[in-house]
Every structure is written in C-alpha cells, then in structure tokens.
Amino acid sequence: xxxxxxxxxxxxxxxxxxxxxxxxxxxxxxxxxxxxxxxxxxxxxxxxxxxxxxxxxxxxxxxxxxxxxxxxxxxxxxxxxxxxxxxxxxxxxxxxxxxxxxxxxxxxxxxxxxxxxxxxxxxxxxxxxxxxxxxxxxxxxxxxxxxxxxxxxxxxxxxxxxxxxxxxxxxxxxxxxxxxxxxxxxxxxxxxxxxxxxxxxxxxxxxxxxxxxxxxxxxxxxxxxxxxxxxxxxxxxxxxxxxxxxxxxxxxxxxxxxxxxxxxxx
Numbered sequence: 001x002x003x004x005x006x007x008x009x010x011x012x013x014x015x016x017x018x019x020x021x022x023x024x025x026x027x028x029x030x031x032x033x034x035x036x037x038x039x040x041x042x043x044x045x046x047x048x049x050x051x052x053x054x055x056x057x058x059x060x061x062x063x064x065x066x067x068x069x070x071x072x073x074x075x076x077x078x079x080x081x082x083x084x085x086x087x088x089x090x091x092x093x094x095x096x097x098x099x100x101x102x103x104x105x106x107x108x109x110x111x112x113x114x115x116x117x118x119x120x121x122x123x124x125x126x127x128x129x130x131x132x133x134x135x136x137x138x139x140x141x142x143x144x145x146x147x148x149x150x151x152x153x154x155x156x157x158x159x160x161x162x163x164x165x166x167x168x169x170x171x172x173x174x175x176x177x178x179x180x181x182x183x184x185x186x187x188x189x190x191x192x193x194x195x196x197x198x199x200x201x202x203x204x205x206x207x208x209x210x211x212x213x214x215x216x217x218x219x220x221x222x223x224x225x226x227x228x229x230x231x232x233x234x235x236x237x238x239x240x241x242x243x244x245x246x247x248x249x250x251x252x253x254x255x256x257x258x259x260x261x262x263x264x265x266x
Contacts, residue, residue, distance in 0.1 A: 001052060001053040002044060002045065002046075002047060002052045002053070002066050002069065002070055003025065003044065003045040003050055003051040003052045004025060004042050004043060004044040004045065004070045004073075004074060005025050005026075005028075005029075005032070005042070005043050005044075006040065006041070006042045006074045006075070007032045007033050007035075007036040007040070007041040007042075008036030008037075008038070008039055008040045008041050009040060010040050010074070010075025010076070010077070011039075011040055011075070011076070011077065011078075012076075012077050012078035013038060013039040013040065013076075013078060014039055014040040014041070014042065014071060014074070014075075014076030014077075014078065014080040014081070015035055015039055015040070015041045015042070015080060015081045015082075015083060015253075016042050016043075016044065016067050016070060016071050016076070016080050016081070016082045016083070017031070017032060017035075017041065017042065017043040017044075017083050017084075017088075018044065018046065018063075018067060018082060018083065018084035018085070018088030018089075018091045018092055019043070019045075019046070019049065019050075019084075019085060019088050020084075020085045020086030020087045020088050020236075021086060021087035021177075021181060021182065022049070022148075022175070022177040022181065022182075023049065023050075023085075023086075023088075023161075023165075023177075024045050024049050024050030024051070024164065024165065024176060024177070025043040025044055025045045025050055026043075026050070026160070026161060026164035026165075027043075027085075027161055027238055027239075028043040028238065029043075029160065029164075030157055030160070030238070030242055031238050031242055031245065031246060034246045034250075035246065035249060035250070037250075040074060040075055040076050042070055042071060042074040042076065044066065044067065044070045046063045046066060046088075046091065047062065047063065047066060048177060048178040048180065048181040049176065049177050049178070049181065050176050050177075051167075051176065054178045054180075057184075058178075058180065058181050058183070058184045059184045059185055060090055060091055060094040060184065060185075060187060061094065061098065063091045063094070064091060064094040064095040064098050064099065067082055067091060067092075067095050068080075068095065068099060068102065068103075078104070079102055079103045079104040079197075080103055080104060081103065081104045081105050081106070081107065081253065081256075082095050082096070082103055082105075082106045082107070083106070083107040083109065083249065084106070084107070084108060084109065084111065085109040085110065085111070085236075085237070085238065086109070086110060086111055086235065086236075087111070088109075088111075089108035089109055089110070089111025090111055090113070090187035092106040092107070092108055092111075093106060093108060093111070093113070093187065093191070093192065093195075093199075094187065094191070096195040096196070096197050096199060097191060097193070097195065100195045100196030100197040101196045101197070103197050104197060104198065104256070105197045105198030105199060105200070105256060106195070106197065106198070106199050106200075107199075107200045107202060107249060107252065108199070108200070108201050108202065109202040109203075109204075109237060109245070110202065110203050110204045110207040110208060110209050110235050110237065111209070112208050112209045112210070112213045113187060113188070113189055113192050113213065113216070113217050113220075131179060132169075132174045132175055132179060133174065134169060134170075134171045134172045134173065134174050135166075135172050135173045135174065136172045136173075137172065137173060138166060138168070138173045140173070141166045141172075141173040141174065141175070142162045142163055142165075142166060145158075145161070145162035145165055145166075147235075147236045147239060149208070149234075149235055151206075151234035151235060151236060151239070151240060152234065152240050153236065153239035153240050154239065154240060154242070157238070157239050157242065158239060161239065189216060189217075189220055192217060192220040192221065193220060193221075194221060194222040195221065198256060199221055199225045200225055200226045200228060200252050201214065201217055201218070201221075201225050201226070201227050201228065202228045202229075202230060202237075202245075202248060202249075203227065203228070203229055203230070204229075204230050204233040204234055204235055204237050205229055205230065205231050205232055205233055206232070206233065206234045206235075207230075207233065207234060207235040207237070208235050214227055226252070228248050228252065230244050230245055230248060231244065232244075233245070
C-alpha cells in the first residue's frame with residue numbers, strides 16, 4: 001500500500017513530489033498547495049517511508065514504479081513532472097531513465113549523484129537511522145527529531161514535519177521509516193545519461209551538491225539541464241527557504257509551459 005496526498009483538481013497537468021531518505025510526504029505540506037495552480041499535485045510516501053507499506057527489499061526501480069502508479073491513481077492523465085529532493089532526486093532521475101517518454105520532466109533538488117546523501121552516510125556510519133528507538137511518549141519522540149544534516153529551519157515547518165514523522169508502536173512511539181531503506185544499491189554517475197524528457201538541477205547554496213558534482217551531473221546529462229541555485233538555503237530547502245524553492249520551481253515550470261524541449265524542436 002502506497003500512501004499519498006493530493007492537491008488541486010485531477011486533470012492532464014500534474015506534479016509528483018518525492019521526499020528524501022527517511023522523510024515522507026508531509027515534508028511537502030507547505031510546498032504542494034503553492035504549486036497546485038491549474039495542476040494536480042501529489043506527494044507520496046515511498047514504500048518504507050511515512051504511512052506506506054514496507055518491502056523486503058528496496059531499490060530505485062521499485063520506487064520509480066510507485067511514482068508513476070501514484071500519478072495515475074491520483075488522476076494525473078497526462079505526462080507528469082516529477083520533483084525529488086535528496087534521495088528523492090535519485091528516484092526522479094530513475095523515473096526519467098526508465099520511463100522518460102512517459103513523463104514531462106524531472107526536477108532534482110540538492111541530490112549529489114557522485115556521493116551518497118547525508119542520510120545514507122549517517123546510516124552507514126551508524127550515527128543515525130539504525131534500529132528504531134522506542135520513546136515513552138509522542139512528545140519525547142518529537143523532541144528528538146532533527147534533519148540530517150542538521151541545519152536551521154523555520155520553527156513552524158520543523159515542528160510540523162517532526163509531529164508527522166512519528167507513529168505509535170508497541171511500548172511507545174517511534175519513527176515511521178524502515179531502516180532497511182538504506183541497504184539499497186546506490187545511484188551512480190554511470191546511470192546518469194541523456195534523458196528522453198526535460199531535466200533541471202536545483203542546488204542549495206549551503207547544501208551538499210558541490211560545484212564539481214554539479215558540473216559532473218551537467219556533463220552526464222548532455223550539458224542541457226539548467227542549474228538553479230537557491231541562495232542561502234541549506235540541503236533541506238523546504239525547511240528553511242520554502243518560498244524561494246516554490247518561486248524557483250514556478251519560474252522553471254512557467255518556462256517549460258511556453259517552450260519546447262530540444263527533442264521536440266523541428
């Protein structure tokens with residue numbers, strides 16, 4: 001079972017929002033309504049995250065299929081645009097690699113293809129995301145929430161994300177994600193090739209995508225993906241500068257609405 005949240009009316013135009021590792025659809029709650037201007041916007045919990053079911057094994061191919069299945073189930077009848085943050089950016093790129101002719105484009109937000117994400121590194125170094133700890137109360141679990149890498153965030157946004165990241169379990173409260181999500185194969189530069197759809201690369205000024213990684217990704221994508229910086233922002237852009245992120249996405253999609261991709265030009 002894959003859980004999702006939808007905004008706007010079903011129709012031909014649509015956006016699917018994909019969260020990062022160990023996150024969930026509610027990270028987009030204050031972003032999605034601002035993108036639902038004449039479009040159906042859907043934010044899903046990938047399997048192993050949020051309120052979706054779990055799998056015995058996780059990989060980007062499974063998650064890519066979930067993205068397209070949710071787009072269809074939520075009433076997006078035309079090719080969707082897939083927007084992914086961090087690990088969700090890898091999912092978006094995998095959707096484009098496998099199903100590029102079935103989508104309008106992908107937007108990748110601070111996803112370093114040459115390196116593992118901070119969430120994955122913390123899991124491998126056993127600094128976080130190990131066996132889920134059980135807390136005696138909901139409040140005590142929420143009090144332990146912080147993003148990885150840690151960064152400043154708007155207090156009301158952080159409080160909302162923290163409150164929607166916990167669930168009741170036997171003996172108390174714990175996090176919603178399955179720690180086994182970090183055992184999946186990595187997305188490598190070899191998988192980053194020219195795509196059969198539009199692609200745009202967003203990065204945060206104080207995020208984890210370095211200029212060298214940006215240049216590598218730009219080269220591998222055929223030197224035609226726009227590189228868009230969110231000034232002052234940290235890796236989790238929706239937590240500290242959501243309005244700048246929305247403005248950047250709206251501006252990009254407005255341009256896409258009034259132009260043809262290179263593959264469709266005569």
